[in-house]
Amino acid sequence: MPDSGVQADLIAVLVAVTGGEPRVLTIEDGFALPSGPLQTGHRSLQAGLRAWVEAQTHHPLGYVEQLYTFADQRGGADRSVSISYLGLTREVGASYPGAQWRGWYEYFPWEDARKGPPSLAPLRAALEGWAGEEPTRRARLAWLFPEGEGWNEELVLQRYELLWEAGLLPEAMRKTQAHVLPGTGLEMTHDHRRILATAIARLRAKIKYRPVVFELLPKEFTLLELQQSMEALAGQSLHKPNFRRLIETQNLVEETGELASGLAGRPAKLFRFRAEVLAERGLSGTKLPLVR
Amino acid sequence: MPDSGVQADLIAVLVAVTGGEPRVLTIEDGFALPSGPLQTGHRSLQAGLRAWVEAQTHHPLGYVEQLYTFADQRGGADRSVSISYLGLTREVGASYPGAQWRGWYEYFPWEDARKGPPSLAPLRAALEGWAGEEPTRRARLAWLFPEGEGWNEELVLQRYELLWEAGLLPEAMRKTQAHVLPGTGLEMTHDHRRILATAIARLRAKIKYRPVVFELLPKEFTLLELQQSMEALAGQSLHKPNFRRLIETQNLVEETGELASGLAGRPAKLFRFRAEVLAERGLSGTKLPLVR
DNA sequence: CCATTTATACTCAACATGAGTATAATCATT
DNA sequence: AATGATTATACTCATGTTGAGTATAAATGG
Numbered sequence: 001m002p003d004s005g006v007q008a009d010l011i012a013v014l015v016a017v018t019g020g021e022p023r024v025l026t027i028e029d030g031f032a033l034p035s036g037p038l039q040t041g042h043r044s045l046q047a048g049l050r051a052w053v054e055a056q057t058h059h060p061l062g063y064v065e066q067l068y069t070f071a072d073q074r075g076g077a078d079r080s081v082s083i084s085y086l087g088l089t090r091e092v093g094a095s096y097p098g099a100q101w102r103g104w105y106e107y108f109p110w111e112d113a114r115k116g117p118p119s120l121a122p123l124r125a126a127l128e129g130w131a132g133e134e135p136t137r138r139a140r141l142a143w144l145f146p147e148g149e150g151w152n153e154e155l156v157l158q159r160y161e162l163l164w165e166a167g168l169l170p171e172a173m174r175k176t177q178a179h180v181l182p183g184t185g186l187e188m189t190h191d192h193r194r195i196l197a198t199a200i201a202r203l204r205a206k207i208k209y210r211p212v213v214f215e216l217l218p219k220e221f222t223l224l225e226l227q228q229s230m231e232a233l234a235g236q237s238l239h240k241p242n243f244r245r246l247i248e249t250q251n252l253v254e255e256t257g258e259l260a261s262g263l264a265g266r267p268a269k270l271f272r273f274r275a276e277v278l279a280e281r282g283l284s285g286t287k288l289p290l291v292r
Numbered sequence: 293m294p295d296s297g298v299q300a301d302l303i304a305v306l307v308a309v310t311g312g313e314p315r316v317l318t319i320e321d322g323f324a325l326p327s328g329p330l331q332t333g334h335r336s337l338q339a340g341l342r343a344w345v346e347a348q349t350h351h352p353l354g355y356v357e358q359l360y361t362f363a364d365q366r367g368g369a370d371r372s373v374s375i376s377y378l379g380l381t382r383e384v385g386a387s388y389p390g391a392q393w394r395g396w397y398e399y400f401p402w403e404d405a406r407k408g409p410p411s412l413a414p415l416r417a418a419l420e421g422w423a424g425e426e427p428t429r430r431a432r433l434a435w436l437f438p439e440g441e442g443w444n445e446e447l448v449l450q451r452y453e454l455l456w457e458a459g460l461l462p463e464a465m466r467k468t469q470a471h472v473l474p475g476t477g478l479e480m481t482h483d484h485r486r487i488l489a490t491a492i493a494r495l496r497a498k499i500k501y502r503p504v505v506f507e508l509l510p511k512e513f514t515l516l517e518l519q520q521s522m523e524a525l526a527g528q529s530l531h532k533p534n535f536r537r538l539i540e541t542q543n544l545v546e547e548t549g550e551l552a553s554g555l556a557g558r559p560a561k562l563f564r565f566r567a568e569v570l571a572e573r574g575l576s577g578t579k580l581p582l583v584r
Numbered sequence: 585c586c587a588t589t590t591a592t593a594c595t596c597a598a599c600a601t602g603a604g605t606a607t608a609a610t611c612a613t614t
Numbered sequence: 615a616a617t618g619a620t621t622a623t624a625c626t627c628a629t630g631t632t633g634a635g636t637a638t639a640a641a642t643g644g
Binding site: 222223224240241244263264265266267268269 | 588589590591592593594
């Protein structure tokens, strides 16, 4: 006889890039991610996830991958296990009441370094205060929020956890009611913002070796649109000539023959993703470059 | 009111490298991985995992990371969710009755390409028969089991799934009682062999960018031992001079000043892992090389 | 027609990588 | 004591890959 059953919750981080901005699908006015319990009727975990996202947001789910599973802190009889997923799509159709796309940098303003290092003056001051003279704290701080060189865009989760430990996030202080610093981004319910941090970190790592960006782009796109999508996700700007060179040598895309129109400057060629590369390379080496 | 609770099972793939061979900790005479249900007393998923491994094998758990979570095929009321983990340790102490370390290539003989491409003659013949003239099948086959060049050691799970689909594995034919080909490795209960495939694939990918091999080595080791451990995991042989060059330029290790003794040939210097690199680089760029 | 804007094509130095060769220090044997 | 086998360690060299910068082309709006 089993010791005790648990409830299994499914949580979705659905990402799109619109107008050069990375966005995430939320419910409850940006306060929560789409989620719900695994039910008897669900044929699989992904099927359950699709059902909940569909019910709560009326938005279809495209590419999906599992993120992480974690359990409630206290192990009571009413404990729950949360299984989180990352999904990539494009914003389509009218928004369903209760569902909203939000820019992900609204939740993580310190993660946007596209225009040089993010402005962290107030944040950094607070963190310095927290670290004090404690050497391990100072080392962690220098690693996660370096001055000048050395920003590592993949450490999203680690930075979030540091800010939590330092007591600078509203959700870290629900009990103490302490003062919340401005510039620490929007709060979310439970650990949803932590899950979002995990998703961003995963995606930032993944775009470098797997051609997943194309899930976020329309069928036809210019190289600049491709580059700007990468930049939006990575929170870093890229060196244009080198970016093009890499895309070309990788043979990821092919010209459609058409030209983009309606914009300033010389019209750009339109490209499409060469779906054959999925068959050719399967999962292996598809490097995409990030500038330092 | 929740629709229905599920049982959450915890499954461990515990890996060690001993005598230049990658090994995995099993129970039931190699037929199962250590596992058990999450219980009310477990403070966290990892705590539950540690409790089960300890109870079933009396072996301590070192470095641990989550692998994947999946649900039972049929979504009945007695459904279960399995959360699998990868752990890295060293074989220590006497083996506990019921627990056994097994070479992982006993389960995946086709994955060992250290002495040139693995001998797959009978396997390949059977796969050719399964593929027939179907172009997608043939393409998949050429990708996963290429002749000559192009073997990708990370596609462990994909190869396992292909063999399953082709009906060449005993666990894929529990109902049909068909003839089992020799050279298809040892069977395991449920989907434990699939989980082992996932673990191998994850580890083979991870050793290339994160210094996790050192979890499997003694405190002091020679560069050849380090190289052989990498080779054991990757199932590939490495170019010795280039391997050493990379280790040195990465500053991953430092000399202890001692020399190894008792073996043939010129004695090798002993090295230890520079634990500072964990602090310096945290999670980022630590490339380890694999020969093609 | 000119300034502005974006696209696209090159160049060059620094660094990393794959492959191979040469020499040094042990041990086991003859 | 010399020899060969075995392993360690140090170089070389051609080829790729990467970061950074420059130059030219084709559109638009005044």
